Amino acid sequence: MPSDLKLISERMRRLFKPRSQTRYWLQVVNDRYDQCFNFFFNSQRQGERLKSVPLHTLYHxxxxxxxxxxxxxxxxxxxxxxxxxFVGLKWPSTQKVIQRRRQPFE
Incomplete structure (x- = not known):
């Protein structure tokens, strides 16, 4: 797991270029069919299209x-x-619901 964290952080640092009027966020997608978690780095400048770059896949x-x-x-x-x-799933340590509602694109 530390290698996964290091890999994601390094790739994220390379992609992050602070610009005005630009929104940045990470997206973690639960792929139930392939039994893995996918990490994406998203950025969107005002008035432009969304850019989504795959960072890593966690197969564990x-x-x-x-x-x-x-x-x-x-x-x-x-x-x-x-x-x-992650609709309907709960975090193991706190038993809090991870995601309450589906996103419009799910």
């Missing part, structure tokens, strides 16, 4: 491992982390 399909990885990522970055495809 375990919510405990994902929760630890996200906790470490949140300590390293202030970017918003959007979770997609």
């Amino acid at each position: 399909y375990d919510l405990n491992a994902l929760e630890e990885l996200l906790r470490s990522l949140r300590q390293q970055t202030n970017l918003t982390i959007q979770l997609v495809g």
Whole structure:
């Protein structure tokens, strides 16, 4: 897992270029069919199209491992982390619902 965190952080640093009127966020997608978690770096400048760049795929399909990885990522970055495809699932440590409603594109 530390290697996953290092890899995601390094790729994110290369892609992040602070510009005015630009929104940046991370997106974590639960791929139930392939049993993996996909990480994307999203950026959108005002009036332009969304750019989504794949960062990493976590093949260890375990919510405990994902929760630890996200906790470490949140300590390293202030970017918003959007979770997609987690409807009905709960975090193992706190039993809080991860995602209440589906996104419009799900």
